[in-house]
Amino acid sequence: MTARRIGIKICGLTKPADVDACVRHGADWIGLVFHPASPRYVTPDAAASLCRAAPSHAAGGPRRVALLVKPDDALVDAVCDILQPDILQLYDAPERITAIGRRTGLPIWAAIGISEKSDLPRTADTQGLVIEAKAPREAGRPGGNGLTFDWSILTGWHAPAPWLLAGGLTPDNVADALRASGALAVDVSSGVETAPGEKSPALIARFIDEARRHLNPLA
Numbered sequence: 001m002t003a004r005r006i007g008i009k010i011c012g013l014t015k016p017a018d019v020d021a022c023v024r025h026g027a028d029w030i031g032l033v034f035h036p037a038s039p040r041y042v043t044p045d046a047a048a049s050l051c052r053a054a055p056s057h058a059a060g061g062p063r064r065v066a067l068l069v070k071p072d073d074a075l076v077d078a079v080c081d082i083l084q085p086d087i088l089q090l091y092d093a094p095e096r097i098t099a100i101g102r103r104t105g106l107p108i109w110a111a112i113g114i115s116e117k118s119d120l121p122r123t124a125d126t127q128g129l130v131i132e133a134k135a136p137r138e139a140g141r142p143g144g145n146g147l148t149f150d151w152s153i154l155t156g157w158h159a160p161a162p163w164l165l166a167g168g169l170t171p172d173n174v175a176d177a178l179r180a181s182g183a184l185a186v187d188v189s190s191g192v193e194t195a196p197g198e199k200s201p202a203l204i205a206r207f208i209d210e211a212r213r214h215l216n217p218l219a
């Protein structure tokens with residue numbers, strides 16, 4: 001019997017202790033948020049200095065994901081020059097996402113907000129997709145709101161690219177979410193915080209443990 005390994009992204013890190021918890025507990029990806037309206041906002045310089053303590057992916061550390069919401073070219077270039085991310089997670093129009101992919105040459109994950117089955121993409125021009133709850137207009141940001149969606153919507157969906165499940169995941173619901181959605185990778189921000197932007201190393205550890213235990217009944 002072989003147990004599959006669930007991919008885990010912890011997003012919105014702002015402190016060295018957050019990065020340290022992700023590295024120690026074996027997160028696959030760490031996310032840095034470059035959206036000024038977010039409580040997890042970091043500048044490119046702050047993100048680079050945070051990540052300096054983590055081993056690079058080549059040295060066995062997590063891959064660095066830069067999260068950008070409708071960025072202009074100047075921000076894209078600054079993030080790429082200063083942080084040197086492994087992946088860009090983008091919230092933008094499809095044409096702009098394609099243009100940023102060409103400009104940077106980096107793997108791109110397009111974030112897609114879902115509230116009903118017809119929102120699920122049938123084609124993809126990106127290397128990955130982040131499937132998460134559609135944000136209500138009043139939220140003020142397109143993600144990171146701690147909202148779930150009906151995971152049963154995903155039944156029968158033929159994903160056009162590798163994808164992560166996101167939106168409202170927590171240590172308490174991640175096993176159910178994996179079971180209901182069939183996802184092989186998950187992404188969390190609010191669910192491992194004690195207040196908006198305040199990550200908890202203990203919750204990060206629990207989330208990773210619960211997600212990984214899900215597919216390994218002998219663990």
Ligand SMILES: O=C(O)c1ccccc1N[C@@H]1O[C@H](COP(=O)(O)O)[C@@H](O)[C@H]1O
Binds near residue numbers: 038130141145
């Ligand atoms: O985390 C943020 O503040 C954020 C801001 C703007 C766009 C996306 C953001 N976060 C991403 O949203 C999803 C779900 O987050 P949550 O677990 O529901 O809080 C995840 O991909 C975050 O990376």
